[in-house]
Amino acid sequence: MVKKAHLITGKGGTGKSLFSVVLAHYFSSETQSVLLCELSEHSFYKDYLNLPEISYKPLALKPHLDISQWSPEDCLKEYSLHLLKIESLYRLFFENAISKSLIQVAPGLHELALLGKMTSSPRKQGPPMPYDQIVIDSYSTGHFLSLIRAPAAMSEAIPFGPMGEQSKSIDAWLRNPDFTQVHILTLPEELPISESIELFQQLKKEFNIKAKVYLNKISGLTSDDLTELTQEAQDSLQNILASEAKSRLQLKKAGIDFIELPLVASLQSETLINVLTEHLKVSL
Amino acid sequence: MITLLPSTKTLICIGSGGVGKTTMAASIGVGQASSGKKVLVLTIDPSLRLAQALGIKTDGELHQVNLASDSKGELWSCIINHKKTFEWFIRSAADKDSDDTSGRANIEALLQNKLYQQLSGRLSGSQEFTSLISLYRFVSSNKFDLVILDTPPSQHTWNFLRAPEKISALFNEGVASWFRQNNDQPHTKKSVLKKMFNLKILSYGTTQVLKALEVLTGSYFMKELSAFFEAVQKWQGPLENYVMSCHRLLISAETEFVLVTALDSSRITEAQKLSREIQKQGYRLSSVIINRIPSWTHAQKNAASNIRSPRVNELIKYYLSLENDLQSRLKQLRSSLKVYKCFELRQNSENVKDLQKTYNNISSAD
Numbered sequence A: 001m002v003k004k005a006h007l008i009t010g011k012g013g014t015g016k017s018l019f020s021v022v023l024a025h026y027f028s029s030e031t032q033s034v035l036l037c038e039l040s041e042h043s044f045y046k047d048y049l050n051l052p053e054i055s056y057k058p059l060a061l062k063p064h065l066d067i068s069q070w071s072p073e074d075c076l077k078e079y080s081l082h083l084l085k086i087e088s089l090y091r092l093f094f095e096n097a098i099s100k101s102l103i104q105v106a107p108g109l110h111e112l113a114l115l116g117k118m119t120s121s122p123r124k125q126g127p128p129m130p131y132d133q134i135v136i137d138s139y140s141t142g143h144f145l146s147l148i149r150a151p152a153a154m155s156e157a158i159p160f161g162p163m164g165e166q167s168k169s170i171d172a173w174l175r176n177p178d179f180t181q182v183h184i185l186t187l188p189e190e191l192p193i194s195e196s197i198e199l200f201q202q203l204k205k206e207f208n209i210k211a212k213v214y215l216n217k218i219s220g221l222t223s224d225d226l227t228e229l230t231q232e233a234q235d236s237l238q239n240i241l242a243s244e245a246k247s248r249l250q251l252k253k254a255g256i257d258f259i260e261l262p263l264v265a266s267l268q269s270e271t272l273i274n275v276l277t278e279h280l281k282v283s284l
Numbered sequence B: 001m002i003t004l005l006p007s008t009k010t011l012i013c014i015g016s017g018g019v020g021k022t023t024m025a026a027s028i029g030v031g032q033a034s035s036g037k038k039v040l041v042l043t044i045d046p047s048l049r050l051a052q053a054l055g056i057k058t059d060g061e062l063h064q065v066n067l068a069s070d071s072k073g074e075l076w077s078c079i080i081n082h083k084k085t086f087e088w089f090i091r092s093a094a095d096k097d098s099d100d101t102s103g104r105a106n107i108e109a110l111l112q113n114k115l116y117q118q119l120s121g122r123l124s125g126s127q128e129f130t131s132l133i134s135l136y137r138f139v140s141s142n143k144f145d146l147v148i149l150d151t152p153p154s155q156h157t158w159n160f161l162r163a164p165e166k167i168s169a170l171f172n173e174g175v176a177s178w179f180r181q182n183n184d185q186p187h188t189k190k191s192v193l194k195k196m197f198n199l200k201i202l203s204y205g206t207t208q209v210l211k212a213l214e215v216l217t218g219s220y221f222m223k224e225l226s227a228f229f230e231a232v233q234k235w236q237g238p239l240e241n242y243v244m245s246c247h248r249l250l251i252s253a254e255t256e257f258v259l260v261t262a263l264d265s266s267r268i269t270e271a272q273k274l275s276r277e278i279q280k281q282g283y284r285l286s287s288v289i290i291n292r293i294p295s296w297t298h299a300q301k302n303a304a305s306n307i308r309s310p311r312v313n314e315l316i317k318y319y320l321s322l323e324n325d326l327q328s329r330l331k332q333l334r335s336s337l338k339v340y341k342c343f344e345l346r347q348n349s350e351n352v353k354d355l356q357k358t359y360n361n362i363s364s365a366d
Helices: A016-027 A073-084 A088-093 A096-107 A107-117 A141-157 A161-174 A191-208 A231-254 A270-283 B021-034 B048-054 B082-095 B101-112 B114-122 B126-140 B163-170 B173-179 B192-198 B202-216 B219-233 B237-252 B265-280 B294-300 B310-333 B352-361
Strands: A004-010 A034-038 A061-063 A064-068 A131-136 A181-187 A214-218 A258-261 B012-015 B039-041 B062-067 B074-081 B146-150 B255-261 B283-292 B338-341 B362-364
Touching: A004 A141, A016 A064, A016 A131, A016 A181, A016 A270, A034 B294, A061 A131, A064 B219, A064 B338, A073 A107, A088 A107, A088 B126, A088 B202, A107 A161, A107 B048, A131 B265, A141 A161, A141 A191, A161 B202, A181 A191, A214 A231, A214 B192, A231 B294, B012 B021, B012 B126, B021 B039, B021 B048, B021 B074, B021 B146, B048 B352, B062 B173, B082 B101, B101 B114, B101 B219, B126 B146, B163 B294, B192 B310, B202 B219, B237 B255, B255 B265, B265 B283, B294 B310, B310 B338, B338 B352, B352 B362
Parallel strands: A004 A131, A004 A181, A034 A064, A034 A131, A181 A214, A214 A258, B012 B146, B012 B255, B039 B074, B039 B146, B255 B283, B283 B338
Antiparallel strands: A061 A064, B062 B074, B338 B362
């Protein structure tokens, strides 16, 4: 049974996908099995991790760590089959061009299907999930808010019936700090920092969620490193150092604890994952 | 500077989030306006700083941007307001169809429908669609020489490109007909299913499907959903035409796509896949801009000095190899694709002057 679900978000380009794999590696151990999921329609991990294929059905990445791609359609299908119980009825419903387009456009259904799957284990809805932790490489800030707001919005619009009940219970588990943990990735730059502070505060205010914040791609330089460089290089790197210092200060001022992650100077995904996983073992 | 095809009237900036699309769209706008064109930049959710630099408000209206005095053209800007755009779209599509009061009541019914409100407001996915209709609205007004669109910060651009298709499905005859009620019949408390079944609108199979849906979602949801489709069904024709026009605009010979990408090793394959897909679908992707290249690595490479700091050496090697890797992979895509580089400005304050600087900074990588 799933004990905890981790949702990874942040501004575009802050390193959410890489961090999700790293976090999944970090959690997986002899005693903890982990499922890493991606929500994007076009898989990022297939190429990045050089996988033969990726689908809804979990694929073993290494011992105690599986990976899968969740599409709203797959989540809904699984849930419906579980609820309707009659295979032929479910076929009639899903293998029908009209209902396919209906599912695609019905407002809110996608979000509910994904979050319904995420919370299915503690809600005891749907087939059992043999994982201790699930790590979800989720959407960037704006889309992420739309995603987690959907259950409450839906239960407000549709207060009665199974749809309303399900929405309410998904929303409750989403707000349960023992079950849901949000991780915000950010960069030591002006826009990502202000966006992540805003998101952190919004999550606190609206959901009483206390997110974990990670300041990513820290240069690892000090002023001493710069003395031999050309003037232009010194100026640029001084700017970066100043921006890093300012970002730390802004986060502190906002009362946000954060973990720093280094910029790993490698093009190899395997190296990046290993170095950062080791880093998390020390800093988490 | 970036060279557009002479016929280009619409420029769509695409790329994954955080690569600097919005700033790039604004820079190209400033650059093209200074050379004499009347340009409109449509953006979604720009940073406060950029909005202030351009002097625009988030009211969904057109605003003229003050350019340098030697600028020959005009720059206009608009921040897309999704809710307003959606409403405008529904009203304008309906206006063509009906002047009568029942038509108006129908519009109001739709605007009040709870699912419609979710669709137009809080839920994801509708941004792509409102961007597209805003683009079509301004391009077809013929008031501008060039309209530049900064696409939504969706993880990929796929959603944007598939917006017409998705919204067509919404107004699809099949789906709407499920929920269609006889307009002469007043609303009754009878279940929607029963009514439709009585009217022999539904075959037995479809009824089973709807029953399954009702089991899954409940009758309250079904009632809202049926009211929603009933409301949109009235002007399905004009809406479909509109969506088709939007799609035609995307594949038009006067529309060019530019892909903005950052120096990020993990996104190289993604950028490659995206551009391949775009070309396959018949969109005109002409240029790629590799954005935010740290210029100091080049300056330092040329200055033959021995650097003792291992970290600095490591970073220089890293950035240069990233750049080479990205450039060669982009070139593999298609030889006619123009690859540009844009070095990161040392001071990244955003005002019209800096946007012009960024534009001047775009150089061919060939």
